[in-house]
Amino acid sequence: MESNSPKIALEIDQSESYHRHQRQRFWQILLPVLLGALAILAAAVLLVLTITGAQTGINLSQYADASSVWVIVMVISLGFVITLVLFILVYLLARLLQILPGYTRVAQLYAKIIMLRLQAISKKTAAPIISVQSISSGVGGFFSALMGRKKR
Numbered sequence: 001m002e003s004n005s006p007k008i009a010l011e012i013d014q015s016e017s018y019h020r021h022q023r024q025r026f027w028q029i030l031l032p033v034l035l036g037a038l039a040i041l042a043a044a045v046l047l048v049l050t051i052t053g054a055q056t057g058i059n060l061s062q063y064a065d066a067s068s069v070w071v072i073v074m075v076i077s078l079g080f081v082i083t084l085v086l087f088i089l090v091y092l093l094a095r096l097l098q099i100l101p102g103y104t105r106v107a108q109l110y111a112k113i114i115m116l117r118l119q120a121i122s123k124k125t126a127a128p129i130i131s132v133q134s135i136s137s138g139v140g141g142f143f144s145a146l147m148g149r150k151k152r
Contacts, residue, residue: 015101018101021097025094029090030090033083033086033087033090036082036083036086037079037083040075040076040079040082040083041076041079043075044072044075044076044079047068047071047072047075048068048072051064051065051068051072
């Protein structure tokens, strides 16, 4: 198996689906993660601007400001953790995609071998039944033609 790894790597690099994955990786993985992180950050900034009254000019009490800071810190922390988990998952899936195509190719080859063996076994088991049926039909047709009867 180790001697075939450069050949498998070459087949993977030449695969059309692999090239399609390389082209679409940004649009299907990186862009949604970045947009999600930016949306969380924008919501936190909007929350801070709304609570502090930067646009309205309303002054809030000191305790309300402190509680708002704690809420914002929790939202940002949760967003950071979710973003970190997503980046880790994307990284692990990218690593898995480097390894997986070679093994899926091997699995496809084994599945094809099993399919061919099952087809051969089914042909061997069906051959006697088919030959008996064909001989029976031939003998029946011979005697029907001999007797002058025609089947409808």
